[in-house]
Amino acid sequence: MESEENETSTFPVEGSTSDIPVEYLLSLSKTDNEESVEISRAEVTYNDMPEYHDKLLIKKNSYSHFAHIYFVRYTELSPIILEAARKKWNDYAKHVNKILNVKSNELCYLVGTVYMEMQNKPNILAELSRNNWDPAPPLKEKYCSNTDEFWLEDDSGRIKIIGDRLKEEIIVSGIIMSVLGKENSQGDFEVSDICIAGLPEQISPMIQMDIDGDDDKYVALISGLNIGANGVSETRLQIMLEYFTGELGSFPEQKNISSKIARIIIAGNSLAVVKPIPDERKQKKYGYDNSLYDAEPLNQLDDFLERLCSLLPVHIMPGKNDPADSTLPQQPILSNLLPKVGRNPNFYPVTNPYWCEFDDVSFLGTSGQTIDDIYKYIEIEDRLIIAERTLHWRHMAPSAPDTLWCFPFKDVDPFIIDKMPDVYFIGNQKEFATKLVKGPEQQFTRIILLPSFAESGIVVFLNLNNLKCHTTYFPSTFF
DSSP states (O other): OOOGGGOTTSOOOTTSOOSSOHHHHHHOOOOTTOOOOOOOOOOOOEEOOHHHHHHHSOOOOOOOOSHHHHHHHHHHHHHHHHHHHHHHHTTTOEEOSSGGGOOBTOOEEEEEEEEEEOTTSOOHHHHHHSOTTSOOOOOOSOOOOTTOEEEEEOSSOEEEEESGGGGGSOOOTTOEEEEEEEEOTTSOEEEEEEEOOOOOEESSOOOOTTOOOTTOOEEEEEOOOOBTOTTOOHHHHHHHHHHHHTOSSOHHHHHHHHTTEEEEEEESOOBOOOOEEOOTTOOOBTTBOOOEEOOHHHHHHHHHHHHHHTTSOEEEEOOTTSSSOSSBSBOOOOGGGSTTTTTOTTEEEOOBSEEEEETTEEEEEEOSHHHHHHHTTSSOOOHHHHHHHHHHHTBSOTTTTTTSOBOOOSSOOTTBOOEEOSEEEEEEESSOEEEEEEOTTSOEEEEEEEEOHHHHOEEEEEETTTOOEEEEEOOSSOO
8 A cells, every 4th residue: 555645545543633734725716617517426235223223212201300220220230240349359259239238247249230329419409499699509519528438228228438449449439330349337438449330231233443545424513603602703613614515625635525425423512502682672482582592593503404405415413502412312303404405415413412323434423512511410521431441330311310301201211322433423522632442352443633624624524434533623724
C-alpha cells in the first residue's frame, strides 16, 4: 500500500485530520467546462434493532412509580454478577443471599443495588419544603464530597458499606455490584473487594480491524449543532453541508470524499436553548405560562435537514435542548415540527438512547445526559473512563431515576446493555476522544465522545469496515 501522503483519495487513519483538508477544498472551484456528474454514494443496510427499539418507545399507561425499574435491573443483572463473584471468592467466602441475614465478623459477599447518600445531591423533598420566597440553591458541578455515604440494598433491606476499597472504585447510585467483607460491631459492612458484571457478549462477529480498502464506507457522527444560539457560525454549517453534498471543491475531490459517506447521525442538541419572547402585556393565569417562543431556529433546522436529506439518510436524536420530552428515553422529534423534511424518506427521527445497525455493525449512542449525570457523582474528570465503565456495569444510565429523569418503566429497564455494541458514541461532550475497548472473550467496542459542533467545528467519521475513526474540522469562515 502506498504511503498516507500519496493516498489523497481516501479518508485518513485514526487520530488524524482529513487527507484532503477542508481549507484546500475551499480553495478549489469548478471550471466552466467541468461536467456535472451525479455522485454514486455508498449504501448500507439498515436495521433499527426492534429488540431494543421497542423497549425505548414509551407506551401510555397510568403507572407512576419507580420501584419496579430498580427491581427489573436487579433481577436481570444480579445473576450475572453473582456468577462472577462466585468464581472470584467462592474458595474462601460464602454468599449471603439476603442482606439482613449477614452475621457479624463473618467473611461473606453480597449482591445488591448501590445507593449513595450525598449532601450535594438534589433533593426533591427539600425543594418541596423550601419556602417560595427563599432563593433556590445554586447547582453544583459535582455532587461528591467527603461526607458521602454508600449503601447496598436488596429486596430484604439495606446495609451501610464502608472501607478504603470503595474510594478506589467508580461507584454511582443505581449500579448493581457485589461486595466482599465483614459486618463490624457498629452494623456497617467493611468492604475488602468489589465485583461488577464485566463486559457483555458481542452482538455480532468480530470485525477485521486491520482492513483498509477502496470500498470503505463511513458514518458521520455529529452533535450539538445548536442552531439559534448567539455566536453560532452559519458559515460553518454551510461549509459542512457542502462537504456532505459534494459541492465543496472540484468534482474529483468531492467524489472521493462524499461518495464514501453512507449515513449521518446527529446526536442531540440540534437547537440551542429556547428562550421565550418577552411580552409584558400577557400575564400568567392560574399557573399557565402563555409565553411566545421564536420559531425561527426550528425553521432553520428544517431547512438545513431538508438539504442534507436530499442526498443522505440522516438519523436525528433529541437532546436536552431539543423539542422533545426531557425524560429519558427521549422520544423521536415529531415530524410535524419539521414540515419540510418531515416526509422525506431519508429523514429518520429516532430515540435517545439509540440502537441501530449499519451493514451488521451495531451502534449504541446517547445525546450525553447519561454521562453528564454520572460525571457529577465522582471526582474523575476523564469522561472516556466513565463511558467505558458503563459497559462494565452493563448499564448506560444507572443514576436514572435517582438524579436523571426517566420514565417509570414497570416490566423493563431499557438502559441495560445486555450485548456489546461495536460502536458506542456519546454526544455533546467537552472534547473529542476515542478508545477501542477489548474484553477477555475478544469482545470490542469503539467508544467515541462527540464534541459540540457549534463550539468545536468537529465531525467524526467512523469507518464501517474496520471501526477506525477520524475527525474533520470545519472552519467558521471562508478563506
